[in-house]
Amino acid sequence: MxxxxxxxxASATADLSFIGADMHSHLLPGIxxxxxxxxxxVLFISELYNLGYRxxxxxxxxxxxxxxxxxxxxxxxxxxxxxxxxxxxxxxQLEAAAEYMVDIDMEKLITDxxxxxxxxxxxILIEMSFVAPSANIEQVIFxxxxxxxxxxxxxxxxxxxxxKDFEKYAHYLDLGCILQxxxxxxxxxxxxxxxxxxxxxxxxxxxxxxxxxxxxxKHLMALKDLASKKEFYRFFEGVEIKNKQLLM
Numbered sequence: 001m002x003x004x005x006x007x008x009x010a011s012a013t014a015d016l017s018f019i020g021a022d023m024h025s026h027l028l029p030g031i032x033x034x035x036x037x038x039x040x041x042v043l044f045i046s047e048l049y050n051l052g053y054r055x056x057x058x059x060x061x062x063x064x065x066x067x068x069x070x071x072x073x074x075x076x077x078x079x080x081x082x083x084x085x086x087x088x089x090x091x092x093q094l095e096a097a098a099e100y101m102v103d104i105d106m107e108k109l110i111t112d113x114x115x116x117x118x119x120x121x122x123x124i125l126i127e128m129s130f131v132a133p134s135a136n137i138e139q140v141i142f143x144x145x146x147x148x149x150x151x152x153x154x155x156x157x158x159x160x161x162x163x164k165d166f167e168k169y170a171h172y173l174d175l176g177c178i179l180q181x182x183x184x185x186x187x188x189x190x191x192x193x194x195x196x197x198x199x200x201x202x203x204x205x206x207x208x209x210x211x212x213x214x215x216x217x218k219h220l221m222a223l224k225d226l227a228s229k230k231e232f233y234r235f236f237e238g239v240e241i242k243n244k245q246l247l248m
Contacts, residue, residue, distance in 0.1 A: 011230065012230040014228050015051070016051045017053075018241075019210055020054055021057065021243045022056050023123075023180070024059050024125060024211025025059060025212050026059070026214060027041050027081070028058045028077040029077065029080075030077075031073060031074065033061065035215070041081050042088060042090070044220060045081070051224070054247060057246065058081075058095070058096045059097050061099050061101065062099065071117055097124070098125065099154055100125065106126075107136055110147070119246070121150070122150055123178070124144060126144075127153070128153075130159065141172075152177065155182045155213060179201060179209075181201055183210050183211065184223065184226065186235070205239065207241070
């Protein structure tokens with residue numbers, strides 16, 4: 001399979017404006033395993049602006065027994081960061097949704113008609129454990145679709161239990177999911193098997209959205225590394241990615 005990340009990679013001017021909008025990040029401070037301070041949030045957002053992003057959709061984890069977030073904890077953090085960006089004249093769109101772990105508690109949020117944080121045209125970001133698929137994943141997808149929501153499955157390339165069952169990815173598309181690949185997967189940040197699956201998904205036009213899944217400085221450094229490689233931009237020639245539609 002074609003692989004664009006090579007030690008001999010020619011350098012390029014880092015410009016991710018062809019993506020334009022990021023829809024998966026952990027930039028709101030002190031709310032999950034992402035950034036912890038307001039100063040960090042402003043710094044990272046500034047760096048992403050310099051890389052060409054003009055809209056960032058923050059998606060804190062909602063995992064009931066670890067990060068029991070809700071609109072009541074997420075939205076005030078969004079306003080806090082927005083206010084600081086305005087004070088510093090950083091002209092970037094900042095929004096917030098969430099990354100929902102698919103489990104019994106998420107299913108209860110749906111059946112109890114609780115407010116769900118979405119982005120774009122009724123898109124909702126969902127994830128599963130990296131150890132095993134969620135037992136109720138198909139039921140949750142069905143329930144979300146009934147509500148008129150479009151599930152976006154986060155980083156499917158990182159679910160190693162599907163690496164030898166590639167047809168599962170097509171199955172999620174058939175169920176009505178959009179697939180979102182992490183940019184750093186394409187760098188090999190999470191290992192060669194993840195990279196290979198990410199490349200295959202993209203090249204087979206199964207991926208609509210790309211996300212930074214930004215948590216910390218190592219992620220930022222790796223993203224800058226990726227964005228400096230000419231092969232990275234060549235890889236996406238002829239590939240339709242829909243992040244820019246989120247700018248509308």
